[in-house]
Amino acid sequence: MTPPDETMRAVEAVLFAAEQPLTLADLRAYVGDEADIVAALAALSETYTGRGIELVERGGRWHFQTAPDLANFLRRDREDSRKLSRAGIETLAIIAYHEPVTRAEIEAIRGVQISKGTLDVLMEAGWIRPAGRREVPGRPLMYATTPEFLSHFGLASRRDLPGIDDLRAAGLLDPVDLAFEAAHSEAGGGEAVETPDEDD
Amino acid sequence: MTPPDETMRAVEAVLFAAEQPLTLADLRAYVGDEADIVAALAALSETYTGRGIELVERGGRWHFQTAPDLANFLRRDREDSRKLSRAGIETLAIIAYHEPVTRAEIEAIRGVQISKGTLDVLMEAGWIRPAGRREVPGRPLMYATTPEFLSHFGLASRRDLPGIDDLRAAGLLDPVDLAFEAAHSEAGGGEAVETPDEDD
Amino acid sequence: MTDPAPLTIDIDGWEGPLDLLLALARSQKVDLRQLSILQLVDQYLTYVNEARELRLELAADYLVMAAWLAYLKSALLLPRDPEIEPSPEEMALRLQLRLERLAAMREAGARLVARDRLGRDVFTRGAPEGLKTVRKSRWQAEIYDLIAAYGQISARTRPVMHIVAVRPVMTLEDAIHRVSELIGQRIEWSTIESFLPEDASGSYRKSALASSFVAALELAKQGRVEIRQKSAFAPLYLRGIEA
Numbered sequence: 001m002t003p004p005d006e007t008m009r010a011v012e013a014v015l016f017a018a019e020q021p022l023t024l025a026d027l028r029a030y031v032g033d034e035a036d037i038v039a040a041l042a043a044l045s046e047t048y049t050g051r052g053i054e055l056v057e058r059g060g061r062w063h064f065q066t067a068p069d070l071a072n073f074l075r076r077d078r079e080d081s082r083k084l085s086r087a088g089i090e091t092l093a094i095i096a097y098h099e100p101v102t103r104a105e106i107e108a109i110r111g112v113q114i115s116k117g118t119l120d121v122l123m124e125a126g127w128i129r130p131a132g133r134r135e136v137p138g139r140p141l142m143y144a145t146t147p148e149f150l151s152h153f154g155l156a157s158r159r160d161l162p163g164i165d166d167l168r169a170a171g172l173l174d175p176v177d178l179a180f181e182a183a184h185s186e187a188g189g190g191e192a193v194e195t196p197d198e199d200d
Numbered sequence: 201m202t203p204p205d206e207t208m209r210a211v212e213a214v215l216f217a218a219e220q221p222l223t224l225a226d227l228r229a230y231v232g233d234e235a236d237i238v239a240a241l242a243a244l245s246e247t248y249t250g251r252g253i254e255l256v257e258r259g260g261r262w263h264f265q266t267a268p269d270l271a272n273f274l275r276r277d278r279e280d281s282r283k284l285s286r287a288g289i290e291t292l293a294i295i296a297y298h299e300p301v302t303r304a305e306i307e308a309i310r311g312v313q314i315s316k317g318t319l320d321v322l323m324e325a326g327w328i329r330p331a332g333r334r335e336v337p338g339r340p341l342m343y344a345t346t347p348e349f350l351s352h353f354g355l356a357s358r359r360d361l362p363g364i365d366d367l368r369a370a371g372l373l374d375p376v377d378l379a380f381e382a383a384h385s386e387a388g389g390g391e392a393v394e395t396p397d398e399d400d
Numbered sequence: 401m402t403d404p405a406p407l408t409i410d411i412d413g414w415e416g417p418l419d420l421l422l423a424l425a426r427s428q429k430v431d432l433r434q435l436s437i438l439q440l441v442d443q444y445l446t447y448v449n450e451a452r453e454l455r456l457e458l459a460a461d462y463l464v465m466a467a468w469l470a471y472l473k474s475a476l477l478l479p480r481d482p483e484i485e486p487s488p489e490e491m492a493l494r495l496q497l498r499l500e501r502l503a504a505m506r507e508a509g510a511r512l513v514a515r516d517r518l519g520r521d522v523f524t525r526g527a528p529e530g531l532k533t534v535r536k537s538r539w540q541a542e543i544y545d546l547i548a549a550y551g552q553i554s555a556r557t558r559p560v561m562h563i564v565a566v567r568p569v570m571t572l573e574d575a576i577h578r579v580s581e582l583i584g585q586r587i588e589w590s591t592i593e594s595f596l597p598e599d600a601s602g603s604y605r606k607s608a609l610a611s612s613f614v615a616a617l618e619l620a621k622q623g624r625v626e627i628r629q630k631s632a633f634a635p636l637y638l639r640g641i642e643a
Contacts, residue, residue, distance in 0.1 A: 010273045012252030013266040017274055017523035030273050052212030066213040066529055073210040074217050075532040076229050084541040086549070092541070093550035111557045125539035153543040162547055164554065172551025217529040230531065266523045268516035274523055284513065287415060293509035309501050311418025352518045362511035372504040376497045383493060 007035040008043050015044075021061035084125070087118045092127060096149070096161060100131040100142035119143065127152065207235040208243050215244075221261035221351055259350035259357060268354075287318050292327060296349065296361055297373055300331040300342035308376070319343070327352065417465035420444065422499050422506070432500045437492040441473045568604035575611035576618055579638075583625055589637040592616060 010031045015022060022030075027037045041062060045055045053064050066074060084092070091114050094106045107113050122128040131144035145158065155161065162170070210231045215222060222230075227237045241262060245255045253264050266274055284292070291314060294306045307313055322328045331344035345358070355361060364373075371379050414420040424443040425435050448466045451458055472495075475488035516522050570578075579595050595616075596608045616638055619625035628637045 009250075009252035009267065010270055013270040013523075014252075014273055016253050016264070017266050017526045019526035050209075052209035052214075053216050063527070064216070064525075066217050067209065070210055070213040073214055073230050074529065075534050077534045077536050079536045079538045081540055082537045084539050084545070088539075089541055089545050089549045090553055093546050094553065096546065097550055109557060110553055121537075121539065124537065127539075153541075153546060155543070167547065167551045167554065170547075170551070172548055172555075214531065216525060218531050219528045263524055265518065268522050271516065271521040275520070289509035289513055290505055293505045293512055296512065297505065297508055309498075309505055310415070311498065311502060312416035353512055353515050354518065354522065355515075361508070362515070363508060367504055367508065370504075372501055376494060376501065379497050380490070380494055383497070384490065 005040075007031060007037070008040040010035070011037060011040040012044055015055070015062055015064055018063070021058060021063035023061050027062070084121070085118070087112075087114060088121050091118050092122055092145075092149075095122075095128055095143050096145050096158060099144040099158070100134075101144075102134050102140040102142050104140060106143075205240075207231060207237070208240040210235070211237060211240040212244055215255070215262060215264055218263070221258060221263040221347070223261050227262070256354070257356050258354070259347040261347055261351070263351070284321070285318070287314065288321055291318050292322055292345075292349075295322070295328050295343050296345050296358065297364060297367065299344040299358075300334075301344075302334050302340040302342050304340060305375075306343075325352075417444075417462050418498060418502055420447070420462070421465075421495075422502055425499055426503075432496065432503055435496055435499070437496065438473060438476060441469045444469055445473075568602075568607070570600075570604070570608040570611045572611050572614055572618075575608065575615035579612055579615040580619055580624065583619065583638065583640040586638070586640055589628060589639045592636045592638055595638065 011027055014027060014030045018026075024037055027041075028035070031037060031040075041055070041057075048055050048064075052067055052070055054067050055062065055064055090110055091106055094109050095101055098105065098109065101109075103114065103119070119128070125148075127146055127149040128143050129146050131142045133139040134142050149155075150157065211227060214227060214230045218226075224237055227241075228235070231237060231240075241255070241257075248255050248264075252267055252270060254267050255262065255264055287310075290310055291306055294309050295301055298305065298309075303314060303319070319328070325348075326346055327349040328343050329346050331342045333339040334342055349355075350357065350360075358364070367373050371382065374382075414423070421440060421444060424447065425432060425440055427443070428435060428439060430436075445466055448458065448462060451462075472488055472491055475484070476492065480487070518524065578597075582595050592609070592612055595612050596605060600608045613636070616625055616627055616636075620627050624641055626639050626641055628639075629635070
């Protein structure tokens with residue numbers, strides 16, 4: 001390796017501190033006309049071979065850059081564990097039970113509009129994906145679940161999702177107001193309403 | 201010279217790409233917990249010795265910078281926007297050598313009130329910061345220097361402050377009252393004026 | 401007193417009396433620890449007097465310092481009065497200690513700003529690529545949440561089938577029949593409750609009461625029953641009208 005001489009050190013420092021890639025003329029303006037800039041660049045280029053930084057020339061301009069194979073070190077992932085919102089879980093449930101399904105259909109089933117962000121979150125989580133377009137006017141996008149969805153929720157397939165009858169048996173279909181009325185009238189001593197099977 | 205290994209290359213690239221000086225913890229977050237960052241820093245530091253760029257540690261944070269002796273190639277012709285007033289320089293020095301220190305203590309040393317702008321300028325430059333309150337009546341705010349102060353003035357730590365050991369040894373960083381007590385008791389209250397025995 | 405090299409009068413250049421004193425002390429060209437306080441006092445007083453002769457406006461703190469120094473000087477020169485505390489020597493020592501500290505910090509500041517400073521003498525990288533922190537959210541949801549959510553949506557939006565259980569009710573027809581039969585036997589005012597079946601209880605009794613009330617209204621309309629109530633929520637009385 002060439003031991004660093006003054007020109008080489010100056011070129012190195014100037015390129016390092018420069019806000020843009022520099023031409024030979026730029027370098028001469030900093031380092032001086034007499035200096036052998038070309039030789040310094042060649043020596044530097046050799047010095048930096050195989051290092052974390054490399055000296056590159058693009059269209060007559062020189063600059064330092066980080067070695068491309070190290071790009072993965074220049075970013076760091078930070079994972080924050082976050083709980084899916086109610087809108088998110090409901091939307092996901094509808095997609096899982098009805099896929100492929102369009103946004104309008106999801107809204108019709110939910111009875112509430114969904115924001116774009118809700119679908120984005122599900123997409124970011126890797127649980128849903130676009131699944132073609134419905135051949136109706138406007139050709140709306142349809143959504144379906146992904147294999148990651150199945151593995152996250154421990155399902156072998158979508159058929160493992162409990163059906164409506166299972167949900168009813170599990171008491172998960174009880175409308176809130178019906179259950180309320182039952183509890184209320186019971187307390188009032190009456191036997192008015194057929195008590196839905198609430199027991200687990 | 202140590203042939204560059206993967207960790208060394210990664211540390212080099214990360215420090216090179218960083219917009220701010222990085223702590224060991226920062227470097228670990230990018231390069232990985234298992235890597236021997238300290239060894240890589242030492243090896244890099246050695247590699248860059250005598251070059252146009254150097255690796256420096258300032259207050260526990262590492263960064264690359266151009267070698268000081270190349271300043272003549274790099275000095276930009278815009279005027280120093282951080283030109284400090286004499287009051288600013290003295291105030292900064294007092295804070296750096298005495299920190300944490302209150303405004304009243306700074307004023308006692310300088311013998312004049314500090315204008316409000318003086319501390320503001322130092323704070324805006326990012327060199328000083330509020331550092332808690334002194335637990336005396338009025339609970340005055342104290343000031344201390346920042347890591348940016350160390351970076352800007354090229355100090356590895358406050359121990360690197362020019363002459364700080366001599367000043368401390370000479371008692372010149374002690375308050376007047378303390379120094380007075382010391383000098384007075386040593387001199388036995390006699391002819392202390394012309395030659396107070398301050399030396400340790 | 402030997403007069404040191406005359407200082408140019410530039411009162412704006414000083415940051416207060418201590419600053420001026422330090423400059424004057426420096427003109428003695430000795431280590432501050434060897435400083436002659438008496439000489440310094442004279443230098444200061446001379447300076448202030450010259451400034452006054454030039455009719456310069458002197459800030460009050462310069463004059464306060466001048467007065468204090470004049471006092472210090474006389475105290476130092478006169479025979480010592482042990483009653484006076486602090487002694488003039490102590491006062492002089494304090495002044496000297498303050499000057500030393502200011503001088504130390506002034507010099508430290510000068511050395512500090514003369515260092516190789518970042519952005520002036522040394523430079524960091526001009527165009528760093530930058531480091532990225534990719535913030536990823538790991539979304540949490542359990543299978544139970546999913547199923548429960550679907551159950552709730554279904555319950556909320558499925559057409560609800562209302563199954564009315566067989567309720568023990570007294571129909572209006574029954575009530576009309578009953579009240580009209582019973583009223584024939586009652587010439588006196590009787591409460592509406594007395595028209596209800598004796599074994600009626602619970603919701604059947606409520607139903608019977610409501611139907612009997614409507615039946616009474618219907619019969620009153622037909623001119624077969626009279627209804628009386630003294631005030632709101634007072635007992636309701638019925639009596640038959642003789643045909």
